[in-house]
Amino acid sequence: MKDRHKIVSAAAWSIGAGLAGRAVGLLGTLLIARHLSPDIVAEVTVATIIALTGNWIGAWGCGQYVMVRGGEGREAIFTASVFYLLAGSLVIAATWWATPWLADWLQAPNLAAYLPGALLGIGIRRLGAIPDKLLARELRFGRIAMATALGDVAYATVAVTLVSTTNLGGRAMILGFIAQSCVIAGITITGTGWRSWLAPARLRWARVRDIIRFGAPITGEITLAEGGRYWDKPLMLRLVGAHDAGAYGMAFNLAQLPAVYVGGHIGTVMVPAIVRAEPAARAPLIVNALVVAAVLLCPMGAGLAMVAPTLVAALLPPTWALVAPLLGVLAFMLLLGPGSYILSSFLTSLGRNAILMWIEVATMAVLLAAFAVLARWGVMAAAFAVGVAMLVQWLLTVQACHRDGVRLGRLWSPLSRVALACVAMALAVWGARALIAGQVPASAQLLLEVATGVLAYPVALGVFGGGLLGNLLQSAGLGRLPLLGRWLRG
Template identity: 65%
Template sequence: MRGIGLTDKQKIVSAAAWSIGAGLLGRGVGLVGTLLIARHLSPGIVAEVTVATIIALTGNWISAWGCGQYVIVRGGEGREAIFAASVFYLVFGLMVIAGLWWMAPTLAAWFDTPRLAEYLPGALIGIGIRRLGAIPDKLLARELRFARIALATALGDVAYALVAVTLVSTTQLGGQAMIFGFIAQSCVIAAITIAGTGWRSWLTPVIVSAARFRDIFRFGAPITGEITLSEGARYWDKPLVLRLLGAENAGAYGMAFNLAQLPAIYVGGHIGTVMMPAIVRAQPTDRAPLIVRALGLTAVVLFPMAFGLSVCAPTLVAALLPPEWSQVAPLLSVLAAVSVLAPASFMLASFLGALGENGTALRIELLTVLVLVGALVLLSRWGVVAASFAVGIALVAQLALSIAACRRHGLSLHGLGTPLLRVTAACMVMVAGVLLLRAMMSDWQGAPVLGLVCEIALGAALYPAALAFLGNDLLKDVLRLLSGTGKAELQRTLVASPGVQND
């Protein structure tokens, strides 16, 4: 099989820049919107809306049944494969959405939150709209058209912020304003992805054999379990916290989690998502170096962002959120610090997926969820801050299991040890400097906004200075990745793998 040309590699590199840049822009706007919404809604209402959305998302994960991945992997087999996967996906999704809609009162009673039944139907409508754009999204990914995918996601985040903030500040809709924002977000994402492929490319009717549907069912079973558990490990703690500790604590926990995920998901996650096609296309001997290089590039950018967010949490919350959200500060300090582990687990899961180890990935995700649930139940007796450490415990377990599984396939991470220690040491210098400044200024009494600006500025100066002292080569890596669009570093990462193949 012929290797992909430089043009395809350049598309992947460009996609990484687009994905990271657009993702950060969209998430930044969404984050501002979330903070503005918090000025109008109590933590309890936000928690109920969040749990309604998570229930709808869970139904979406279960009913996806790996159809998107099927389109990427088997789409080259012709229109029958794409159309069959599309029909399977849409029909199964409609059935699950209808079932959850019917169960709304029962779920509200179990969580002891009556308003949940009011929010869930709107969340399900948003999921239904988003499903219309899901297969086109995978067709775009198959064609390496990641720029449109990134644009859709970013503009969707902007739409959510604009609609939700406008409605919550000018009407009496309360939590429903967030639901309308979610629906608007889904409409924008679906419209942009569908416009990129058209309807005929995936919904033109063709005769489908029973064998094709059986193939989709077999193909999707392990993928569905793995994705559902993977996403569940990120989201199911919020409903559990609601059940264990009440709506107010769950709202603060959810806000802290969303803030903490900015570095982990929208830097490491975007790099991992764009790297997945390269990993799938690579020769087996090239996949391990590709993952190791991606982990290294992620760490030098992600670690200072995560630890910086953790140390600045008290000042940030005081500056940006109303007093009733003060509980977010200690939760954010914990969750931001442990979030550095998430992208590594995501990339290692991509590595296992590229090797066809879906069963192994499924078992790892199942054990991760069990650890998360068990730790949450155990630690919740000491309050919500103690319970937040459950996320870190689950991530450590997931990473350890993933490393062990990947090692059996020749993936060695020993080369990362020294760079990670240097990056971590530089981050600790940054953290110590910020804490010393805050202590000298008596916690910025009366001037939290000024304090936040000063802490960010000091951290931004200390981290590269510490890196320059501890390892000038790492500082050069950071500067290369941040200069321009970061293409130079990612070009080196991808071009180093000459054995990449076409599907």
């Protein structure tokens, strides 16, 4: 019971801090977009994604190994840490060497100006990766969330300041990325100390072989899972050009706020929660997590889609107008992603790494094929490839979990109620827009539309939800408040 309360509290802090930090990061990105064209932002984004890809490949599941096998002693942690640092150094060097070829293939002539700095940022961030997993193993998600949030703040502060006061252009974003990496690594390392993971111990070949066997399927699964979130941007750059790719990337960054930065935190917290739970309690725990995710994420996705035109008109210059329709599509397309991530945490806790890897292989194949076909009709059509891939991933993950006892029949009733509440919220926002459109500045209209959605959704959920809102607040410890408790009971 103590672990359960600790996990729930950690989840709340993690989600809250993550959202706050990401909100600052997104605000910074929007401010940067006021000074840079979509073409420049697209090439900087692609350089960062290439660096991140090398980081995923070079991780080789060492962080997960520390979480799962760290209890076997200092020798296991030290060996995994050394393996991780050496593999990362090799991948960073190989990526730097391949920069001219990558720039030519992606038709990004300025890539060489950005990629070295992105690789430096990744190298710094890797120093804090093993401490991050040690903190997660100890359920210290508050410090992890603080590192992420303050890292986002550092990125926004440095990048916005430089892009608005200097002629650095896209390099300002790279320097912001380096600052972000320094903050994240510094906070996680000081949270554990160097000796917790780099205190020398005897290196055994048997342990190295165990890490290689353990990490192979995880590397494939994580690389493809993260690639599914990011590789569409380089592909878009090659298929539709830098301008449209930049608009698509901006829309994707906005759309993934609920899908990744709420659902992702829930999924991250679920891994240690499931590992600590009794086997019989794991499947119900997953189903409850999916209900909570739906209650939180569906209105955020629907709300983003509804306010997209007003948001873009209020916050971005006319050169970014294409972001509005793309955001309307992607906000819905990405909603299935968190559900798949939460189900994947269940499979991870059971050691089903090979199954997860093949699910990601299939998802990535579908994504690339859909992009290649749909891009012929432009960037708007290509955006629907994300939804096709998300649906395939969800269906395959559900089927894999079904074999291990997870039954999702209980989800239909709460999901239908959440959907009705989202429809009611969307109608309220649409009505508010119809009443005030053209009468107030776009920024004021945006605030009014958001406020309408924020007020309308909990009311609609109270009408259609049948206790879902009360259960969610009770799990967060808010249902104990006398007035709130009486209201929830009707």
